[in-house]
Structures are given as C-alpha cells and as structure tokens.
Amino acid sequence: MQLTDTKYIQNSIPSELKVVIINALDFYPDLADVTIEFKLSENIRKSVMQAQPKFSTMFGSRNKRTYIIKISRFFSLKGKVTPIHMLPKNVLIGWIGHELGHIMDYLNRSNWSMILFGIGYLTSKSFIISAERVADTYAVDHGLGDYILATKDFILYQAGMPEKYIQKINKLYLPPEEIMYLMENKSLKD
Template identity: 40%
Template sequence: MPQPRHTIVYQHVSSPHLREWFAETLAAYPELLPHPIYLRKLPTKYSTMRAQPVFNLQFWRRATRHYRVDFSSHLEVTEHVRVRELPKEVVVGWFAHELGHIVDYLHRPWRGMIAFGLGYALWSRYMREAERRADTIAVDHGFGSEVIATKQYLMEHATLPDHYKKRLRKYYLSADEIEALVTAYEAHGEMPDIVEI
C-alpha cells in the first residue's frame, strides 16, 4: 500500500536538488501531511529563510491551513548566502528548522497565529523562544546533525556580516546547545522540556 505523500507547491524554485531536499526533509514531518506546504523563492530583504501560514480562506481553520517556507533571492542576502549553493546537510538543517516553526503553528487558532506574529515582531524574548522551539522540534524529528551543520556553517562562513552573526547568537540555539539536546534525546529517548510561548 503506497505511503501518503505531502502536497508541495513550488513557486519560482527551479533548482531540482532544492526541490528534492525539501521533499526529503518534509517526509520526516508526518503531522504536516494534511497541510499543503509551499516552497517559494522571493526577494526577502531581512531574512534568508522563513516559515509562515498562507493567508487565504483556509487560514481561519487549523485543520485546512496552508503553510509556506520562503527563501530569499534578494541581492543583499544572496551576496552572503546562496541557498542553492550550500551543502545538502546545511540546507536540510535549515529546512528542518523552518518546518519546526510550522509544527509549532499547528495547534494555534487564527487568533493565536496573529498574536504569535505580533509577539515575534515586537518582543525579542518571544522571538528567541520561538526560534529555539523550532530548533528543538527539528532535533526531535531526527535532524540534530543537520541543524548543527547549519549553525556551524553560518557562524564560520567568512563573508557573513557581523550583525547577522550577532543576531544568530542572540536568538538561536548554538551548535553546542543543539549537541546537548541531541545527547539528552539519545540518553532519555525524549526531548527535554521546551519553553511554551
């Protein structure tokens, strides 16, 4: 009997390997099967990759909501990070983190999604906890080594500007913290408690 497959919509993504890596990563998130997932390339100026609900008629019901992962084609971003040129492990770790955000969104009603967006935009503590939850969810889905590879690549990448690295240190788990999560998971068979927001 064939396994159910995720519904993926690619928008402006011409790279075959990015499409393949995204589908492979998404396959590890069975809770997202009921939701169409979009991978979209567009000129976002301030982030390399982000995950959001799609604002359409389905947005108002959790059960039918669509989600998307955007990655940037903006020159100021791609000058430093060209997603299509990154090693597979780094890209998969990044996709796993963004899909972690989407898993975090699943239980939120539409009012909760709007409150989440406001909290993320306005309070740095809220943003930090959201990013750490996404990392933790990615590790819980088996992507610990890939998320570590992503962190290490971004922090050690010579051309990234200092303000970008400072932002990574402030809001995201470090590679060492991810390693500690992986170790705890392997030792106890479950993730340590993660912060509720």
C-alpha cells in the same frame, strides 16, 4: 525515498530545491497531510528563509491552513551572491528543517493565537528568541540535530557573514552547545 512520492503532491516545491526539501520533509511525517508552499523569493526582509501561514487560509479551520516557506533565491556567501540551491545540501536540509519546526509549532495554534504570535514576533526580541528555540527543538526532536548543527556552523563560521549578523544569530538562536545537549537528551529518551 522516491521524489515522486504522492504524500508531497499537495506541496509546491521549486525544482532546484526538490531533493533537499523532500529530504527535510521526510523527518516530519506529521506534516504529510499539511499543505506547504515553498516559494523562492527575490527579497525576504532580514532573513534567508521564513515560515508563515498563508493569510487567506487564516480565517477557516486550522486543519485546512496552508503554510508558506519563503526561501531567498540568493545567498551572500563570502561577499559573493550565490544561488541558494548551490549551498551545501546538509546546510539546506537543516535550514528547511528549522522552518518546518516553525510549522509544527503553528499546527497547534488557534487563529487567534497565530495573530498574537505574529504581533509578538514583530514587537518582542524575547518572543523571537522563544519562537526560534521552539523551532530548533522541533527539528532536533525530529532527528535533524546534525543538520541544524551543520547550518549553524555554516552561518557562524563558513559563510563570511558580517559580525553584526553573527551577533544577531548568537542572540536569537540556540547555540551549538544547546543543540548538542538537546540531541543527547533525545538519544537518552529513544
């Protein structure tokens, strides 16, 4: 892989995360012609990363939508603020791979379906659980299972997150055992 690969030219990629973003994108050849803006953000409400369609592109053809992945510039690691790019590479690839899984899900949705998705995500815990499972499943199906496991291990056991946050993660996202089950099923299909 060359970091100057032209298939990523349409994507805006922060320089400090270029290697991990391109590594994650390489698992998603279906996204080669999709415009994705990766933006470092000072404050993302209640999360570290967030994928969504760019509002201004929501009213045209879904084939011309632009997507944004917001990435928090900083991460609280064991109570200390750490620049996000200082996290382990495999953790960042898994995290970005999960967000790219959301974009894979969005590709097949009409504009109306995307509006309903947004409403569901804001109002229903069961909808959030379903959406997060879909994103993890896309990531595993695209070969990112080990990276997703590394991300989950990091969040649950290494980052020093508050117990309340860990409980939230355990409720909303696939547990490591289910990720491993998906990985086993994928290897049987391949």
